[in-house]
Amino acid sequence: MKKWLGLALLCCSTVQADMLDALKAYEQKNYAEAQQQFAELLPLGNELAAFNLGVMAYQGEGQDKDLTSALAYFKLAAALKHPQAEQLLTQIQAELNAEQLSQAESQLARLQRAVTIQPISLEKSPEKVLPEPVKRVAPDYxxxxxxxxxxxxxxxxxxxxxxxxxxxxxxxDAYPEKVFNKSAMRAVKRWQYEATGAKHMLKVRLDYSLGDGITKVSEIEKLEQKHQLWQFASAGAPQYQFVLGTLLSLLEIQSHNGFWFDPDLPLSAQPDFSIYKNRAHLKADLDGFWGYAVVRVDQQGVITEQLRTEFDSKSTLSSLIGHKLEGKVESDVYRLYRHADQRSRRVAVVPSVTAPASMSAMFWWEQAAKNGNLEAQRVMAAHNTQWENYLLAQQDGEVMAWAGTRLILEGQREQGMQLLEQAIAKNYQPAKEMKQQFM
Structure with a gap:
């Protein structure tokens, strides 16, 4: 069983400073310290922490050998998608009687209640339509x-x-850290948006690249190789995981492709940057279609399957099967969207590339967050309420301020103002201006 702990360190990507300290303590046979640090990572949904606690319980390290606890931890690790945990369940279950199996289920239920963060979907839903800037100011380089x-x-x-x-x-978030931040903020502060008569909380991303303004895939590839980002991120360094996530995010946004990062595909041993190279877009003559759809097409561009559909009430089409997309087919899956409150009358047709989850920015940000990287946790909190709630419980001033603002905009003024007050007390400077906006 001991070989599994070393194997997990080599092949899993959920290791952080605390985890590395825990593994070091384990190797030095300081089992009490290792067990404590593994346990502290469990609320973050850290599958490697759960797996390692199972190993220690099974082997009786720092405790009496406890197969019941080992089974509970391995079941939790399997639920959190640890790649080796499932293989050990049958072996351990065969060693337990009915009463012990029942006790393991009860212990598993307690452990699951303590896990704040559950695995999230890596597919991005279409964003709702928000006010557009009517005046943009280009940032200085x-x-x-x-x-x-x-x-x-x-x-x-x-x-x-x-x-x-x-x-x-x-x-x-930004890459590199603190290089373009001031330039970006100076520019966006001078933007003017549509006057809607209501307040809005928005996000915008500014890319910086010399030449044609587009960062080439080859540049990211060279940067990854120079700093061995994939190697260190896969070995478990949370800062490398966070940086790798930011670079993949840069490629995702600049690519004209859509992506489906399939969690059921094996994680990549090496990065495949070719998925970010742009593929041809198609055209669709779908006058009655309004909404969002993911479809599969044949080599002639005929839609053969609807993988996902969200039809707007305005849509007169209830099925896209049999309709043909025009152009050079370079993918078997495409995303179609046209919303009733958008000005464009054309249906957007974007090639969708299927890739392992480990080729997505969100995957590496999530790994870094689960391993205790605060920057990654804040990024995740902006996308996922689980992480927002976790950092609210940790009384993080930045998350308090933006969560409070969101609550006020959603009509929960009292609770939102309380969070803004707490953010001010935590010395998060933008919170003061936020509060003024709602006075």
Whole structure:
């Protein structure tokens, strides 16, 4: 059984500073320290922590040998998608009697209640239509960054008031860290949005690249190889996981492809950057279609299967089967969308590339977050309420401020203002301006 712990370290990507400390303590036979640190990672849905606790219980390390607890931990690890846990369940179950199996189920239920973060879907739903800027100001390219040939991006989140002016603003994520942030914020503060008579909380991303303004896939590939990002991220370094996620995010956004990161595919041993190279878009003559759909087509572009559909009430089509997409077919799956409140009358048809989950930004951000990286946790909190609730429980000022703002916009003013007050007490500076917007 002991070989499984080493194998998990080599092949799993959910290791962090605390996890590395825990594994070091384990190797030094400081089992009490290792067990404590593994246990502290369980609420984050860390499958490797659950697996390792199962190993220690099975082998009686720092405790009496406890097959009942081992089974409970391995079942939890399997539920959290640990790749080896499922293989051990049958072996251990055969060693237990009916009463012990029942006790293991009870212990598993207690462990599951303690897990705050559950595995999330990596597929992005179509975003709702929000106000568009009627005036944009291009950001300056920092001279030092240009001199060094640096490229990257900044994702900002901010409030837009009733008149369409940008107010409170802050960086959500960026690469490289703190290189383009000030330039991006200076520019977006001067943007003007549609005046809707209501406040909105928005996100925007600005890309920085010399030349044609598009970061080439080959540049990211060279950067990954130079710093061995995939190797260190796969070995478990959370900071490398976070950086790898930001670089893949840059490629995802700039690619004209859509992506389905299939969690059932084996994780990639090496990165495949070819998926980000643009494929031809098709055209669709679907006058009665309004909504969003993911469809499969044959080599002639005829739709043979609807994988997912969300028809708007305005749509007069209830099925897309048999309709033909025009153009060069370079993928077997395409995404179609046209929403009733969008100005465009054309149906957008985007090639959808299927790839392992480990080729997505969200996968690596989630790994870094589960391993305790605060930057990654904040990024995840902006996309997922589980992580938002976790950081609210940790009294993170930044998340308090943006969660409070969201609650106020959703009509929960009292609770939202309380969170803004707490964020101010935590010295999160944008919270003061946020509060002023709602006075």
């Amino acid at each position: 920092p001279m030092e960054a240009a001199r060094k040939g640096l490229f990257g991006y900044v994702t900002l989140r901010f409030l837009v008031d009733e008149a369409g002016q940008v107010t409170a603003i802050d960086t959500l």
